Amino acid sequence: MPELPEVETTRRGLSPLLEGQTIERLEVRDGRLRWPVPEALPERLVGARIATLERRAKYLLLTTDRGGVLLHLGMSGSLRHCTATTPLRTHDHLILHLTNGSQVRFHDPRRFGCCLPLPETGAPHPLLAALGPEPLDTAFDGDYLFQRSRRRRGPVKTFIMDQDIVVGVGNIYATEALFLAGIRPGRAAGRVTRAEYERLAECVRTVLGAAIEQGGTTLRDFLREDGTHGYFRQSLRVYGRAGEPCLQCATPLRNRRIGQRASAYCPTCQR
DNA sequence: CTTTAGGCCTGACGGC
DNA sequence: TGCCGTCAGGCCTAAA
Known part of the structure:
Protein backbone atom coordinates (compact mmCIF):
# COMPACT_ATOMS: atom_id res chain seq x y z
CA MET A 1 0.00 0.00 0.00
CA PRO A 2 1.46 3.33 -0.84
CA GLU A 3 2.19 5.06 2.42
CA LEU A 4 4.89 7.69 2.84
CA PRO A 5 7.89 5.40 2.12
CA GLU A 6 6.37 4.07 -1.09
CA VAL A 7 5.50 7.54 -2.33
CA GLU A 8 8.94 8.85 -1.41
CA THR A 9 10.58 5.87 -3.12
CA THR A 10 8.61 6.66 -6.26
CA ARG A 11 9.54 10.33 -6.07
CA ARG A 12 13.23 9.61 -5.67
CA GLY A 13 13.19 7.20 -8.58
CA LEU A 14 11.27 9.43 -10.93
CA SER A 15 12.50 12.93 -10.21
CA PRO A 16 15.87 12.62 -12.02
CA LEU A 17 14.07 11.07 -14.98
CA LEU A 18 11.45 13.81 -15.16
CA GLU A 19 13.00 17.07 -14.10
CA GLY A 20 13.96 19.19 -17.08
CA GLN A 21 12.02 17.00 -19.50
CA THR A 22 9.27 18.22 -21.79
CA ILE A 23 5.77 16.74 -21.86
CA GLU A 24 4.61 15.66 -25.30
CA ARG A 25 1.12 14.76 -24.12
CA LEU A 26 -0.86 13.24 -21.28
CA GLU A 27 -2.83 10.25 -22.49
CA VAL A 28 -5.94 9.55 -20.40
CA ARG A 29 -6.94 5.95 -21.06
CA ASP A 30 -9.40 5.81 -18.17
CA GLY A 31 -9.99 9.01 -16.23
CA ARG A 32 -12.41 7.46 -13.71
CA LEU A 33 -10.23 7.72 -10.63
CA ARG A 34 -11.13 8.83 -7.08
CA TRP A 35 -12.20 12.00 -8.81
CA PRO A 36 -12.48 12.16 -12.59
CA VAL A 37 -9.36 13.47 -14.34
CA PRO A 38 -10.47 16.90 -15.63
CA GLU A 39 -10.98 16.97 -19.40
CA ALA A 40 -8.93 20.14 -19.71
CA LEU A 41 -5.83 18.74 -17.99
CA PRO A 42 -4.12 17.09 -21.01
CA GLU A 43 -4.26 20.13 -23.26
CA ARG A 44 -2.89 22.33 -20.50
CA LEU A 45 0.21 20.14 -20.20
CA VAL A 46 1.14 19.86 -23.88
CA GLY A 47 4.65 21.21 -24.32
CA ALA A 48 5.11 21.87 -20.63
CA ARG A 49 8.62 21.72 -19.21
CA ILE A 50 8.80 19.75 -15.95
CA ALA A 51 10.42 21.66 -13.12
CA THR A 52 10.18 19.41 -10.04
CA LEU A 53 8.61 16.30 -8.61
CA GLU A 54 7.95 16.84 -4.94
CA ARG A 55 6.11 15.04 -2.17
CA ARG A 56 3.75 16.31 0.50
CA ALA A 57 2.28 13.62 2.74
CA LYS A 58 1.24 10.79 0.40
CA TYR A 59 0.75 13.20 -2.50
CA LEU A 60 3.14 13.77 -5.37
CA LEU A 61 3.33 17.25 -6.84
CA LEU A 62 4.57 17.65 -10.38
CA THR A 63 5.37 21.25 -11.20
CA THR A 64 5.80 22.59 -14.73
CA ASP A 65 5.96 25.95 -16.47
CA ARG A 66 2.35 25.40 -17.47
CA GLY A 67 0.92 24.56 -14.09
CA GLY A 68 1.21 21.74 -11.60
CA VAL A 69 -0.38 18.35 -11.07
CA LEU A 70 -1.36 16.65 -7.84
CA LEU A 71 -1.10 12.85 -7.81
CA HIS A 72 -2.20 10.31 -5.22
CA LEU A 73 -1.57 6.58 -5.52
CA GLY A 74 -4.59 5.58 -3.46
CA MET A 75 -4.03 2.14 -2.06
CA SER A 76 -3.10 0.19 -5.15
CA GLY A 77 -1.44 2.77 -7.38
CA SER A 78 2.06 2.95 -8.77
CA LEU A 79 3.99 4.99 -11.30
CA ARG A 80 6.31 3.30 -13.73
CA HIS A 81 8.90 4.73 -16.06
CA CYS A 82 9.09 2.85 -19.35
CA THR A 83 9.27 3.16 -23.12
CA ALA A 84 6.67 2.83 -25.85
CA THR A 85 7.66 -0.81 -26.38
CA THR A 86 6.95 -1.81 -22.77
CA PRO A 87 3.78 -3.94 -22.88
CA LEU A 88 0.68 -2.17 -21.61
CA ARG A 89 -0.86 -3.66 -18.51
CA THR A 90 -4.49 -3.74 -17.49
CA HIS A 91 -5.22 -0.70 -15.29
CA ASP A 92 -2.55 1.50 -16.89
CA HIS A 93 -4.94 4.45 -16.73
CA LEU A 94 -2.71 7.42 -17.54
CA ILE A 95 0.38 7.74 -19.71
CA LEU A 96 2.59 10.79 -19.57
CA HIS A 97 4.51 10.90 -22.86
CA LEU A 98 7.81 12.79 -22.80
CA THR A 99 9.49 14.24 -25.88
CA ASN A 100 12.58 12.09 -25.20
CA GLY A 101 10.53 8.99 -26.04
CA SER A 102 10.13 7.67 -22.51
CA GLN A 103 6.88 7.67 -20.59
CA VAL A 104 5.44 7.38 -17.10
CA ARG A 105 2.41 5.16 -16.58
CA PHE A 106 -0.07 5.55 -13.76
CA HIS A 107 -1.24 2.06 -12.85
CA ASP A 108 -4.05 1.66 -10.31
CA PRO A 109 -6.31 -1.42 -10.19
CA ARG A 110 -8.62 -0.08 -7.50
CA ARG A 111 -8.73 3.45 -8.92
CA PHE A 112 -8.58 5.10 -5.49
CA GLY A 113 -5.81 7.39 -6.69
CA CYS A 114 -6.23 10.81 -8.27
CA CYS A 115 -4.67 13.16 -10.81
CA LEU A 116 -5.77 16.77 -10.42
CA PRO A 117 -4.47 20.16 -11.51
CA LEU A 118 -2.87 22.35 -8.85
CA PRO A 119 -4.45 25.79 -8.44
CA GLU A 120 -2.91 28.23 -10.94
CA THR A 121 -2.77 30.88 -8.26
CA GLY A 122 0.01 29.01 -6.52
CA ALA A 123 -2.18 28.64 -3.45
CA PRO A 124 -1.99 25.22 -1.79
CA HIS A 125 -4.49 22.68 -3.04
CA PRO A 126 -7.51 22.27 -0.70
CA LEU A 127 -6.56 18.61 -0.23
CA LEU A 128 -3.26 19.74 1.30
CA ALA A 129 -4.59 22.59 3.39
CA ALA A 130 -5.27 20.82 6.69
CA LEU A 131 -2.47 18.27 6.66
CA GLY A 132 -0.32 17.78 9.75
CA PRO A 133 3.49 17.92 9.84
CA GLU A 134 5.80 15.58 7.95
CA PRO A 135 6.93 12.81 10.32
CA LEU A 136 10.56 13.25 9.29
CA ASP A 137 10.50 16.99 10.00
CA THR A 138 11.58 18.50 13.29
CA ALA A 139 8.04 19.80 13.95
CA PHE A 140 7.05 16.21 14.64
CA ASP A 141 8.09 14.89 18.04
C1' DC B 1 -15.05 19.64 18.78
C1' DT B 2 -14.36 14.27 18.20
C1' DT B 3 -15.83 9.91 16.60
C1' DT B 4 -18.08 6.54 13.64
C1' DA B 5 -19.84 4.45 9.50
C1' DG B 6 -20.43 4.23 4.58
C1' DG B 7 -18.75 4.37 0.00
C1' DC B 8 -15.58 4.06 -3.80
C1' DC B 9 -13.03 -0.16 -6.57
C1' DT B 10 -10.74 -4.62 -8.08
C1' DG B 11 -8.49 -8.91 -7.04
C1' DA B 12 -7.46 -12.65 -3.97
C1' DC B 13 -9.15 -16.15 -1.26
C1' DG B 14 -12.06 -19.55 1.24
C1' DG B 15 -16.27 -22.19 1.45
C1' DC B 16 -19.64 -24.80 -0.81
C1' DT C 1 -15.31 -25.72 -11.98
C1' DG C 2 -17.74 -21.67 -10.73
C1' DC C 3 -20.26 -18.66 -7.82
C1' DC C 4 -20.52 -15.70 -3.80
C1' DG C 5 -19.28 -13.39 0.41
C1' DT C 6 -15.49 -11.24 2.72
C1' DC C 7 -11.44 -8.75 3.08
C1' DA C 8 -7.89 -5.39 1.84
C1' DG C 9 -7.53 -0.04 2.77
C1' DG C 10 -6.66 5.75 1.82
C1' DC C 11 -9.49 9.13 2.59
C1' DC C 12 -13.46 11.76 1.59
C1' DT C 13 -18.27 12.73 3.17
C1' DA C 14 -22.13 12.70 6.13
C1' DA C 15 -24.05 11.85 10.37
C1' DA C 16 -24.02 10.95 15.33
Whole structure:
Protein backbone atom coordinates (compact mmCIF):
# COMPACT_ATOMS: atom_id res chain seq x y z
CA MET A 1 0.00 0.00 0.00
CA PRO A 2 1.46 3.33 -0.84
CA GLU A 3 2.19 5.06 2.42
CA LEU A 4 4.89 7.69 2.84
CA PRO A 5 7.89 5.40 2.12
CA GLU A 6 6.37 4.07 -1.09
CA VAL A 7 5.50 7.54 -2.33
CA GLU A 8 8.94 8.85 -1.41
CA THR A 9 10.58 5.87 -3.12
CA THR A 10 8.61 6.66 -6.26
CA ARG A 11 9.54 10.33 -6.07
CA ARG A 12 13.23 9.61 -5.67
CA GLY A 13 13.19 7.20 -8.58
CA LEU A 14 11.27 9.43 -10.93
CA SER A 15 12.50 12.93 -10.21
CA PRO A 16 15.87 12.62 -12.02
CA LEU A 17 14.07 11.07 -14.98
CA LEU A 18 11.45 13.81 -15.16
CA GLU A 19 13.00 17.07 -14.10
CA GLY A 20 13.96 19.19 -17.08
CA GLN A 21 12.02 17.00 -19.50
CA THR A 22 9.27 18.22 -21.79
CA ILE A 23 5.77 16.74 -21.86
CA GLU A 24 4.61 15.66 -25.30
CA ARG A 25 1.12 14.76 -24.12
CA LEU A 26 -0.86 13.24 -21.28
CA GLU A 27 -2.83 10.25 -22.49
CA VAL A 28 -5.94 9.55 -20.40
CA ARG A 29 -6.94 5.95 -21.06
CA ASP A 30 -9.40 5.81 -18.17
CA GLY A 31 -9.99 9.01 -16.23
CA ARG A 32 -12.41 7.46 -13.71
CA LEU A 33 -10.23 7.72 -10.63
CA ARG A 34 -11.13 8.83 -7.08
CA TRP A 35 -12.20 12.00 -8.81
CA PRO A 36 -12.48 12.16 -12.59
CA VAL A 37 -9.36 13.47 -14.34
CA PRO A 38 -10.47 16.90 -15.63
CA GLU A 39 -10.98 16.97 -19.40
CA ALA A 40 -8.93 20.14 -19.71
CA LEU A 41 -5.83 18.74 -17.99
CA PRO A 42 -4.12 17.09 -21.01
CA GLU A 43 -4.26 20.13 -23.26
CA ARG A 44 -2.89 22.33 -20.50
CA LEU A 45 0.21 20.14 -20.20
CA VAL A 46 1.14 19.86 -23.88
CA GLY A 47 4.65 21.21 -24.32
CA ALA A 48 5.11 21.87 -20.63
CA ARG A 49 8.62 21.72 -19.21
CA ILE A 50 8.80 19.75 -15.95
CA ALA A 51 10.42 21.66 -13.12
CA THR A 52 10.18 19.41 -10.04
CA LEU A 53 8.61 16.30 -8.61
CA GLU A 54 7.95 16.84 -4.94
CA ARG A 55 6.11 15.04 -2.17
CA ARG A 56 3.75 16.31 0.50
CA ALA A 57 2.28 13.62 2.74
CA LYS A 58 1.24 10.79 0.40
CA TYR A 59 0.75 13.20 -2.50
CA LEU A 60 3.14 13.77 -5.37
CA LEU A 61 3.33 17.25 -6.84
CA LEU A 62 4.57 17.65 -10.38
CA THR A 63 5.37 21.25 -11.20
CA THR A 64 5.80 22.59 -14.73
CA ASP A 65 5.96 25.95 -16.47
CA ARG A 66 2.35 25.40 -17.47
CA GLY A 67 0.92 24.56 -14.09
CA GLY A 68 1.21 21.74 -11.60
CA VAL A 69 -0.38 18.35 -11.07
CA LEU A 70 -1.36 16.65 -7.84
CA LEU A 71 -1.10 12.85 -7.81
CA HIS A 72 -2.20 10.31 -5.22
CA LEU A 73 -1.57 6.58 -5.52
CA GLY A 74 -4.59 5.58 -3.46
CA MET A 75 -4.03 2.14 -2.06
CA SER A 76 -3.10 0.19 -5.15
CA GLY A 77 -1.44 2.77 -7.38
CA SER A 78 2.06 2.95 -8.77
CA LEU A 79 3.99 4.99 -11.30
CA ARG A 80 6.31 3.30 -13.73
CA HIS A 81 8.90 4.73 -16.06
CA CYS A 82 9.09 2.85 -19.35
CA THR A 83 9.27 3.16 -23.12
CA ALA A 84 6.67 2.83 -25.85
CA THR A 85 7.66 -0.81 -26.38
CA THR A 86 6.95 -1.81 -22.77
CA PRO A 87 3.78 -3.94 -22.88
CA LEU A 88 0.68 -2.17 -21.61
CA ARG A 89 -0.86 -3.66 -18.51
CA THR A 90 -4.49 -3.74 -17.49
CA HIS A 91 -5.22 -0.70 -15.29
CA ASP A 92 -2.55 1.50 -16.89
CA HIS A 93 -4.94 4.45 -16.73
CA LEU A 94 -2.71 7.42 -17.54
CA ILE A 95 0.38 7.74 -19.71
CA LEU A 96 2.59 10.79 -19.57
CA HIS A 97 4.51 10.90 -22.86
CA LEU A 98 7.81 12.79 -22.80
CA THR A 99 9.49 14.24 -25.88
CA ASN A 100 12.58 12.09 -25.20
CA GLY A 101 10.53 8.99 -26.04
CA SER A 102 10.13 7.67 -22.51
CA GLN A 103 6.88 7.67 -20.59
CA VAL A 104 5.44 7.38 -17.10
CA ARG A 105 2.41 5.16 -16.58
CA PHE A 106 -0.07 5.55 -13.76
CA HIS A 107 -1.24 2.06 -12.85
CA ASP A 108 -4.05 1.66 -10.31
CA PRO A 109 -6.31 -1.42 -10.19
CA ARG A 110 -8.62 -0.08 -7.50
CA ARG A 111 -8.73 3.45 -8.92
CA PHE A 112 -8.58 5.10 -5.49
CA GLY A 113 -5.81 7.39 -6.69
CA CYS A 114 -6.23 10.81 -8.27
CA CYS A 115 -4.67 13.16 -10.81
CA LEU A 116 -5.77 16.77 -10.42
CA PRO A 117 -4.47 20.16 -11.51
CA LEU A 118 -2.87 22.35 -8.85
CA PRO A 119 -4.45 25.79 -8.44
CA GLU A 120 -2.91 28.23 -10.94
CA THR A 121 -2.77 30.88 -8.26
CA GLY A 122 0.01 29.01 -6.52
CA ALA A 123 -2.18 28.64 -3.45
CA PRO A 124 -1.99 25.22 -1.79
CA HIS A 125 -4.49 22.68 -3.04
CA PRO A 126 -7.51 22.27 -0.70
CA LEU A 127 -6.56 18.61 -0.23
CA LEU A 128 -3.26 19.74 1.30
CA ALA A 129 -4.59 22.59 3.39
CA ALA A 130 -5.27 20.82 6.69
CA LEU A 131 -2.47 18.27 6.66
CA GLY A 132 -0.32 17.78 9.75
CA PRO A 133 3.49 17.92 9.84
CA GLU A 134 5.80 15.58 7.95
CA PRO A 135 6.93 12.81 10.32
CA LEU A 136 10.56 13.25 9.29
CA ASP A 137 10.50 16.99 10.00
CA THR A 138 11.58 18.50 13.29
CA ALA A 139 8.04 19.80 13.95
CA PHE A 140 7.05 16.21 14.64
CA ASP A 141 8.09 14.89 18.04
CA GLY A 142 6.77 13.32 21.22
CA ASP A 143 5.81 16.64 22.73
CA TYR A 144 3.72 17.51 19.67
CA LEU A 145 1.88 14.17 19.79
CA PHE A 146 1.32 14.53 23.52
CA GLN A 147 -0.18 18.00 23.14
CA ARG A 148 -2.46 17.07 20.25
CA SER A 149 -3.69 13.89 21.92
CA ARG A 150 -5.01 15.32 25.17
CA ARG A 151 -8.69 14.62 25.74
CA ARG A 152 -8.86 12.35 22.72
CA ARG A 153 -10.59 9.12 23.57
CA GLY A 154 -10.15 7.31 20.26
CA PRO A 155 -7.44 4.65 19.82
CA VAL A 156 -3.83 5.81 19.57
CA LYS A 157 -3.48 3.89 16.32
CA THR A 158 -6.31 5.85 14.71
CA PHE A 159 -4.75 9.01 16.11
CA ILE A 160 -1.36 8.55 14.42
CA MET A 161 -3.06 7.51 11.17
CA ASP A 162 -5.01 10.79 11.13
CA GLN A 163 -3.44 12.86 8.34
CA ASP A 164 -4.38 16.05 10.18
CA ILE A 165 -2.17 14.94 13.08
CA VAL A 166 0.81 13.59 11.16
CA VAL A 167 0.97 12.65 7.49
CA GLY A 168 2.12 9.54 5.70
CA VAL A 169 1.51 6.92 8.38
CA GLY A 170 -0.90 4.25 7.11
CA ASN A 171 -1.94 0.92 8.53
CA ILE A 172 1.34 -0.91 7.94
CA TYR A 173 3.67 1.63 9.52
CA ALA A 174 1.30 2.56 12.35
CA THR A 175 1.12 -1.13 13.26
CA GLU A 176 4.92 -1.49 13.13
CA ALA A 177 5.68 1.73 15.01
CA LEU A 178 3.31 0.86 17.86
CA PHE A 179 4.96 -2.53 18.21
CA LEU A 180 8.44 -1.00 18.29
CA ALA A 181 7.26 1.53 20.89
CA GLY A 182 5.59 -1.16 23.01
CA ILE A 183 2.18 0.52 22.95
CA ARG A 184 -1.10 -1.31 22.36
CA PRO A 185 -2.95 0.06 19.35
CA GLY A 186 -6.30 0.19 21.15
CA ARG A 187 -5.16 2.47 23.99
CA ALA A 188 -7.02 5.78 24.16
CA ALA A 189 -4.75 8.42 22.61
CA GLY A 190 -5.37 10.74 25.55
CA ARG A 191 -4.14 8.12 28.03
CA VAL A 192 -0.77 7.58 26.41
CA THR A 193 1.95 9.25 28.46
CA ARG A 194 4.42 11.89 27.32
CA ALA A 195 7.31 9.42 27.64
CA GLU A 196 5.44 6.90 25.51
CA TYR A 197 4.80 9.51 22.84
CA GLU A 198 8.49 10.35 22.83
CA ARG A 199 9.20 6.71 22.07
CA LEU A 200 6.40 6.49 19.54
CA ALA A 201 7.53 9.55 17.60
CA GLU A 202 11.04 8.12 17.47
CA CYS A 203 9.74 4.72 16.31
CA VAL A 204 7.61 6.31 13.58
CA ARG A 205 10.70 8.08 12.27
CA THR A 206 12.82 4.95 12.53
CA VAL A 207 10.38 2.68 10.75
CA LEU A 208 9.64 5.17 7.97
CA GLY A 209 13.32 5.90 7.46
CA ALA A 210 14.20 2.22 7.28
CA ALA A 211 11.34 1.54 4.85
CA ILE A 212 12.48 4.36 2.55
CA GLU A 213 16.01 2.93 2.56
CA GLN A 214 14.63 -0.43 1.46
CA GLY A 215 12.44 0.98 -1.28
CA GLY A 216 9.14 0.63 0.54
CA THR A 217 6.88 -2.35 1.18
CA THR A 218 5.41 -4.43 -1.62
CA LEU A 219 2.44 -6.53 -0.50
CA ARG A 220 0.51 -6.97 -3.74
CA ASP A 221 0.37 -3.96 -5.97
CA PHE A 222 3.12 -1.55 -5.15
CA LEU A 223 6.05 -1.42 -7.56
CA ARG A 224 8.91 1.05 -7.80
CA GLU A 225 9.25 3.30 -10.80
CA ASP A 226 11.49 0.73 -12.53
CA GLY A 227 9.05 -2.12 -11.99
CA THR A 228 10.97 -3.79 -9.14
CA HIS A 229 9.40 -4.26 -5.72
CA GLY A 230 10.27 -2.79 -2.34
CA TYR A 231 12.15 -4.88 0.22
CA PHE A 232 10.71 -3.70 3.53
CA ARG A 233 8.16 -6.52 3.60
CA GLN A 234 10.80 -8.83 5.03
CA SER A 235 11.39 -6.37 7.87
CA LEU A 236 7.75 -6.28 9.01
CA ARG A 237 7.59 -7.50 12.60
CA VAL A 238 3.84 -7.62 13.25
CA TYR A 239 1.83 -6.43 10.25
CA GLY A 240 0.12 -9.39 8.60
CA ARG A 241 1.52 -11.84 11.18
CA ALA A 242 -1.49 -12.29 13.48
CA GLY A 243 -1.47 -15.78 14.96
CA GLU A 244 2.27 -16.17 14.40
CA PRO A 245 4.75 -15.94 17.30
CA CYS A 246 6.08 -12.55 18.38
CA LEU A 247 9.68 -12.20 17.26
CA GLN A 248 10.64 -10.84 20.68
CA CYS A 249 8.80 -13.14 23.09
CA ALA A 250 7.14 -15.87 20.98
CA THR A 251 3.64 -15.06 22.28
CA PRO A 252 1.11 -15.52 19.47
CA LEU A 253 0.35 -12.13 17.94
CA ARG A 254 -3.27 -11.03 18.20
CA ASN A 255 -5.47 -9.26 15.74
CA ARG A 256 -8.04 -6.62 16.62
CA ARG A 257 -10.16 -4.44 14.42
CA ILE A 258 -9.52 -0.81 15.23
CA GLY A 259 -11.19 1.94 13.27
CA GLN A 260 -12.32 -0.60 10.65
CA ARG A 261 -8.76 -1.77 10.12
CA ALA A 262 -6.88 -4.93 10.99
CA SER A 263 -4.41 -4.31 13.79
CA ALA A 264 -1.87 -6.91 14.79
CA TYR A 265 -0.07 -6.56 18.11
CA CYS A 266 1.75 -8.54 20.77
CA PRO A 267 -0.26 -8.76 24.02
CA THR A 268 2.97 -9.24 25.98
CA CYS A 269 5.35 -6.70 24.45
CA GLN A 270 2.73 -4.01 23.93
CA ARG A 271 1.02 -2.35 26.88
C1' DC B 1 -15.05 19.64 18.78
C1' DT B 2 -14.36 14.27 18.20
C1' DT B 3 -15.83 9.91 16.60
C1' DT B 4 -18.08 6.54 13.64
C1' DA B 5 -19.84 4.45 9.50
C1' DG B 6 -20.43 4.23 4.58
C1' DG B 7 -18.75 4.37 0.00
C1' DC B 8 -15.58 4.06 -3.80
C1' DC B 9 -13.03 -0.16 -6.57
C1' DT B 10 -10.74 -4.62 -8.08
C1' DG B 11 -8.49 -8.91 -7.04
C1' DA B 12 -7.46 -12.65 -3.97
C1' DC B 13 -9.15 -16.15 -1.26
C1' DG B 14 -12.06 -19.55 1.24
C1' DG B 15 -16.27 -22.19 1.45
C1' DC B 16 -19.64 -24.80 -0.81
C1' DT C 1 -15.31 -25.72 -11.98
C1' DG C 2 -17.74 -21.67 -10.73
C1' DC C 3 -20.26 -18.66 -7.82
C1' DC C 4 -20.52 -15.70 -3.80
C1' DG C 5 -19.28 -13.39 0.41
C1' DT C 6 -15.49 -11.24 2.72
C1' DC C 7 -11.44 -8.75 3.08
C1' DA C 8 -7.89 -5.39 1.84
C1' DG C 9 -7.53 -0.04 2.77
C1' DG C 10 -6.66 5.75 1.82
C1' DC C 11 -9.49 9.13 2.59
C1' DC C 12 -13.46 11.76 1.59
C1' DT C 13 -18.27 12.73 3.17
C1' DA C 14 -22.13 12.70 6.13
C1' DA C 15 -24.05 11.85 10.37
C1' DA C 16 -24.02 10.95 15.33
